Amino acid sequence: MTQEWQAGRLDSDLDGAGFDTLAVRAGQRRSPEGEHGEALFMTSSYVFRSAADAAARFAGEQPGNVYSRYTNPTVRTFEERIAALEGAEQAVAAASGMGAILAMVMSLCSAGDHVLVSRSVFGSTISLFDKYFKRFGLEVDYPPLADLDAWAAACKPNTKLFIVESPSNPLAELVDIAALAEIAHAKGALLAVDNCFCTPVLQKPLALGADIVIHSATKYIDGQGRCLGGVVAGSAKLMQEVVGFLRTAGPTLSPFNAWLFLKGLETLKVRMLAHCASAQALAEWLEQQPQVARVYYSGLPSHPQHELAKRQQSGFGAVVSFEVKGDKAAAWRVIDNTRMISITTNLGDTKTTIAHPASTSHGRLTPQARAAAGISDSLVRVAVGLEELDDIKADLARGLAAL
Secondary structure (H helix, E strand, O other): OOOOOOOOOOOOOOOOOOHHHHHHHOOOOOOOOOOOOOOOOOOOEOOOOOHHHHHHHHOOOOOOOOEOOOOOHHHHHHHHHHHHHHOOOEEEEEOOHHHHHHHHHHHHOOOOOEEEEOOOOOHHHHHHHHHHHHHHOOEEEOOOOOOHHHHHHHOOOOEEEEEEEOOOOOOOOOOOHHHHHHHHHHOOOEEEEEOOOOHHHHOOOOOOOOOEEEEEOOOOOOOOOOOOOEEEEEOHHHHHHHHHHHHHHOOOOOHHHHHHHHHHHHOHHHHHHHHHHHHHHHHHHHHOOOOEEEEEOOOOOOOOOHHHHHHHOOOOOOEEEEEEOOOHHHHHHHHHOOOOOEEOOOOOOOOOEEEOHHHOOOOOOOHHHHHHHOOOOOEEEEEOOOOOHHHHHHHHHHHHOOO
16 A cells, blocks of 8 residues: 555646546546546545644644545545536535435525526426425526517516526427627526436537536436435636525435445446437437427437527437327327337436427426426327337337327
């Protein structure tokens, strides 16, 4: 065992390193043991050299770990790697994607503030605002995602924050992030972009003018459906507020999940490129099926925002949604007659998944809210995995043949 820390060759010089290198190496600080893989620090607390050392750590006068609800070396490595990939000054990890949204809003908003949330967001995000944040005095409105004029018109003197998913779940709707950032900043508000569907491989919201980027790391960052986690990234000034909330409230990321996410990041780019290639081919195939009324995928020329997607993304993602010719019963028949694809609402997995958004992820919304978001009863969402494309097509063909 090395008795003294010797900085230098134990760690990697990443000055000027590219995306693929950062995805594999960023944030890692090797211990005196010289481990090659990232160490997993499964500890709740830390030992101090003296009472004075402990006091200085707790007072913030001396850097170092205090308690794993506050800081953990494995979690820190994950945060620093995400920050490097997103081009952020700092990233802060949370226990889930929803935990990340909770931490962001609780940190940056107060009672009486006004928040604009795209109507095309994950159903639980709308529930969080309508059922809980409004109860504590936050004002919320839901503009249509792509309508920039509607965003500008919905602003009030107390508007503090814009929140969007682009691409949206499950219809792959987009907003011009750079243009929306200009509107937000002109109104004195911040723009937060959920980059879950694209990941930093395909889109860099901060480089487009957004102030904050959010991820459910549960999805593509993990990539294998193993664990829950979330992350918020942006300027150090904004993230310090988020750190303060998480440190006090406690929805922090576990070291084990952070370690799994680090392993996921190592293969993120190769996975995303493979996901995108299969999703593109599947979307084109679905457009040719007689049982399908409409396909939602921004990689298709038929998508109304195809040109915008080409401009602000380097790929179109892996979520393909389509409406069948029929009603809810028809959509359910398609799903129930597949035999390989997993019936589950999770996405970002190596395994292809299929779901009925109107009765699952968006099932708690009112029918009016679902209609406003474009979630019809005939909509089916497929998150394309890494199986053989022909096998995915054959399984969906079995489902469609039931109509």
